[in-house]
Amino acid sequence: MSTSSSTLKALQTSTLTTLLSSPTQPWKILIYDPHCRSIVSPLLTVSGLRSRGVTLHLALDSNRGSVPGVEVVYFVEATESNVQRIISDISSNLYTSDIHIFFPSKLPRPLLETLGRGLHSLNAVNRVKTLQDVYCDFRCQLDLFDLMVPGSFKRSIGGSESEMEQFCTLVSSKLLSLLSVLKIVPIIRTPPNSCSSLIAKKTSLLLKDHPITGPRVPLIICDRDLYPDGLWWHESCYLPLLYDVLDGKGEKVGNVDISSGEFLREYGYKSFPDVVEGNSTVLKGIEQSEARLRNAGEVSDLQNAVDDLPKLMEKKKEVESHTGLLQAAMEKIGERQIPMLVDLESRLSSSSDKVASEITEILKGEGSREDKLRLASIAGLKGFSSSVVESWFGLIPDSTAYLEFVMQRRSLKMDVKPSPPTSSHGGDLLAGVGSVLGGVGAKLIDEAGRKVERLKGKGGMRDFARSVASVLEGGEKDGEWEYWDCKLRNPLVYDVGDRPGGGRGKGGRVVVLMVGGGGFGEFGNVREGLGREWDVVYGGTEIRTAKDFLSDVTG
Amino acid sequence: MQVSRLNDLHTFTSSLPPLTTSPPLPPPTPAETLQQLKTFHTHSSTLSLKISSTASKLQLLSGVVKKKSIFIDDSKKVNGMVEEIKRDLENIQETMGSLDETLTSARTSTTPSTKDHSLAILSTLKTTVTTTATEFKQVLLERSESMKESGDRKKKFGKTGGLAERGKLIKMQGIHLTPQQLSSTPTGLSKRGPHNRLGNDNLPRPVNNVSSTVNIGNDGVMNVEYYNGSEEGRHIMTPLEMQVMEASSEQTQLLIPSGGEYLQSRAEAVTQIESHISELGSVFQKLALMVREHGELVERVEDNVEDARDNVEGGLGQLMQTLEGLRNGRMLGLKISAVVVMFIIFFITFLA
Numbered sequence: 001m002s003t004s005s006s007t008l009k010a011l012q013t014s015t016l017t018t019l020l021s022s023p024t025q026p027w028k029i030l031i032y033d034p035h036c037r038s039i040v041s042p043l044l045t046v047s048g049l050r051s052r053g054v055t056l057h058l059a060l061d062s063n064r065g066s067v068p069g070v071e072v073v074y075f076v077e078a079t080e081s082n083v084q085r086i087i088s089d090i091s092s093n094l095y096t097s098d099i100h101i102f103f104p105s106k107l108p109r110p111l112l113e114t115l116g117r118g119l120h121s122l123n124a125v126n127r128v129k130t131l132q133d134v135y136c137d138f139r140c141q142l143d144l145f146d147l148m149v150p151g152s153f154k155r156s157i158g159g160s161e162s163e164m165e166q167f168c169t170l171v172s173s174k175l176l177s178l179l180s181v182l183k184i185v186p187i188i189r190t191p192p193n194s195c196s197s198l199i200a201k202k203t204s205l206l207l208k209d210h211p212i213t214g215p216r217v218p219l220i221i222c223d224r225d226l227y228p229d230g231l232w233w234h235e236s237c238y239l240p241l242l243y244d245v246l247d248g249k250g251e252k253v254g255n256v257d258i259s260s261g262e263f264l265r266e267y268g269y270k271s272f273p274d275v276v277e278g279n280s281t282v283l284k285g286i287e288q289s290e291a292r293l294r295n296a297g298e299v300s301d302l303q304n305a306v307d308d309l310p311k312l313m314e315k316k317k318e319v320e321s322h323t324g325l326l327q328a329a330m331e332k333i334g335e336r337q338i339p340m341l342v343d344l345e346s347r348l349s350s351s352s353d354k355v356a357s358e359i360t361e362i363l364k365g366e367g368s369r370e371d372k373l374r375l376a377s378i379a380g381l382k383g384f385s386s387s388v389v390e391s392w393f394g395l396i397p398d399s400t401a402y403l404e405f406v407m408q409r410r411s412l413k414m415d416v417k418p419s420p421p422t423s424s425h426g427g428d429l430l431a432g433v434g435s436v437l438g439g440v441g442a443k444l445i446d447e448a449g450r451k452v453e454r455l456k457g458k459g460g461m462r463d464f465a466r467s468v469a470s471v472l473e474g475g476e477k478d479g480e481w482e483y484w485d486c487k488l489r490n491p492l493v494y495d496v497g498d499r500p501g502g503g504r505g506k507g508g509r510v511v512v513l514m515v516g517g518g519g520f521g522e523f524g525n526v527r528e529g530l531g532r533e534w535d536v537v538y539g540g541t542e543i544r545t546a547k548d549f550l551s552d553v554t555g
Numbered sequence: 556m557q558v559s560r561l562n563d564l565h566t567f568t569s570s571l572p573p574l575t576t577s578p579p580l581p582p583p584t585p586a587e588t589l590q591q592l593k594t595f596h597t598h599s600s601t602l603s604l605k606i607s608s609t610a611s612k613l614q615l616l617s618g619v620v621k622k623k624s625i626f627i628d629d630s631k632k633v634n635g636m637v638e639e640i641k642r643d644l645e646n647i648q649e650t651m652g653s654l655d656e657t658l659t660s661a662r663t664s665t666t667p668s669t670k671d672h673s674l675a676i677l678s679t680l681k682t683t684v685t686t687t688a689t690e691f692k693q694v695l696l697e698r699s700e701s702m703k704e705s706g707d708r709k710k711k712f713g714k715t716g717g718l719a720e721r722g723k724l725i726k727m728q729g730i731h732l733t734p735q736q737l738s739s740t741p742t743g744l745s746k747r748g749p750h751n752r753l754g755n756d757n758l759p760r761p762v763n764n765v766s767s768t769v770n771i772g773n774d775g776v777m778n779v780e781y782y783n784g785s786e787e788g789r790h791i792m793t794p795l796e797m798q799v800m801e802a803s804s805e806q807t808q809l810l811i812p813s814g815g816e817y818l819q820s821r822a823e824a825v826t827q828i829e830s831h832i833s834e835l836g837s838v839f840q841k842l843a844l845m846v847r848e849h850g851e852l853v854e855r856v857e858d859n860v861e862d863a864r865d866n867v868e869g870g871l872g873q874l875m876q877t878l879e880g881l882r883n884g885r886m887l888g889l890k891i892s893a894v895v896v897m898f899i900i901f902f903i904t905f906l907a
Contacts, residue, residue: 025596026600026603027599053679055676055679056672066666066668067669068588069592112564116567116568117571119564119568121574123574125564128564131559131560131563133560180556
């Protein structure tokens, strides 16, 4: 497992900190564009920026007043308009002191020349004290990384050859940022003849020009198109479920900021009933110690109380906000009958007539169109017969586009065969249900128990998680998938039969990039599927929810 | 991986032809503004230097305090350090006052951005001072704790004759001295009495202690003052100051008749320092809360922007609704007047 100092978030934060510590004065102004703001905002709060000496943080395109004599740090995307804006700032003499300019990715030569010409004409070249490509062009969203390539699913499956080329170049340059922040030399594995393998090729070439020193770590790049079901599954673990039912956006679910906190770290990917139980235990513990503090008689106790109480209250506040989220989520879960869907989806691999008829029942029922589409699409990609799948989509209004999508993927995926159900997780976790519900009097728990009992421990490993595990542990997929190693003399030669064993084996860090969009549920599934010994760094060209991806498919 | 492109830039710009015309002169910044900002920056940087030196002294002090031993008598050293830190904190207070003044006087002539910038600096410094002061408090607490412990040890191994009665006396005086403390913790002082019934050589001189508490009081005053940045803060804190003064005068009064009761008076001093410390504790807590609340106002970078966008969207929605309402109103008016006209025509044609 990773220590807290080597998590992606910590590493990216330290990158940003070095960037902010380049001015010589203790106080400085930070100016960013929306792109870079989204890189900074999950990592540094306003007080975080303050403690690093940033007094003002302003948007590049806003109407800024002049602050003479203060050093200014520009952190903007390398685009023509941004460069022009910087030049116009200098010409209107907004900031009279030194200027530091940072770009999150490589500043192309033509833009460098534009900047040079502009500065030269203003006789201000020497005022620019720093000009750097930082290579940190991705954002952290909770535990995931987001390469911020909008519309990546469409771009990864369609378009002309030059468009595809452009897309892969973009993704590989951002991937380079990720690798340089993580300080790892990847051993890339991709499914054969896919968009990912093109990205892998480009990344290997980039790594030749920009060598990174660090440990060798397996990097799995995969196309969303090969595992289109990944984002649609109904989830049983906490964080993905929250995002699904409460329409989480960025780091906020509703109005609650969930980007940090002990509780989430511990319970983020536990199954929902566990979280409910954990929530009430933690809350009770807090209340007990609070009561103890309030009844303290000794003066020394009182002094302790004065010190401890704010901390305790803060913790309580956090846990209570999660209680609120849990309750809100429970309502929705009951409404949308998610436990039933999760249960059914976990039995899909058997593709028996009984399951098929159950699916038909649900599709005929009350549920929302979105849930039905998700269920039908996932089931459609399994081993059911075409006529059954068609009849399912017939039950959902306006679903021809999805039917087409599913049928197309079915024909590509000729090797669909009913895989044995993986019950390694299901069984023993299910046994715990009784203990969760037994003996706890709290109303919350009872209610939760009734509603979400069936959520417990369902799911198991899905196709993508299985493939990842197979690649990492030398299974069947390990032989199939391509192998790119920039350390080899000729990185473009792959799959020569006698590959070195590096990157395989049990445990360690593994980076997973989903081209076309990743999601919390898939991350949770891969993480739980691989087990504790693997430290999974997961992300996508963008982060999409099930709803987003439904529109991606047809849009 | 950070790749500097400065060299590329310089190589490129040096290849450009030298400027034939001088660049358009940028609008000069008013010299006064610049001067004010400079003064502000000098002040703030000296201030942050002072704060950091105080913090390092504090670290030393806490190191000394943590080395508890009955064999080493370091009370003099500790007292000296406490004095020094107190002075430093006072000094910081003064500098902050002048900084505040600079800012107030500059407010009229500077741009809003410059003002924001300066305010941000000031609030950061305030936060740092508060943290430092809180640490100071904690060190003092630890100190009194260790004094108590060593007192207990001495009691265990030393003589114990007739001390219980003295303890009672001290207890009563302690209550008398700090009524506030008593009201907040009814049982606290009386329970603590026994620990303190015995004086020992490690205890600092009473007078010394009192003066230190007074200064801690000042320190608390200072923080509140800064925080509010106004006259009010001073007024809020005056009662505490007065109380501290009262306590100290009472202390001297008590000292005079009790000449022989040396041990007792020092035990009393410990009681006092403790009560003041815990009083201060609540003040600090308030301060820390205030600072934190301030931070929470603008917790996330993108929040304001998103809120603004939401507000604009909401406003647009309201406008659309109003427009719709107006349209409906107009339609209604038209209909009614049509009906009226119909009636008039009806009356004219059939009844006239």
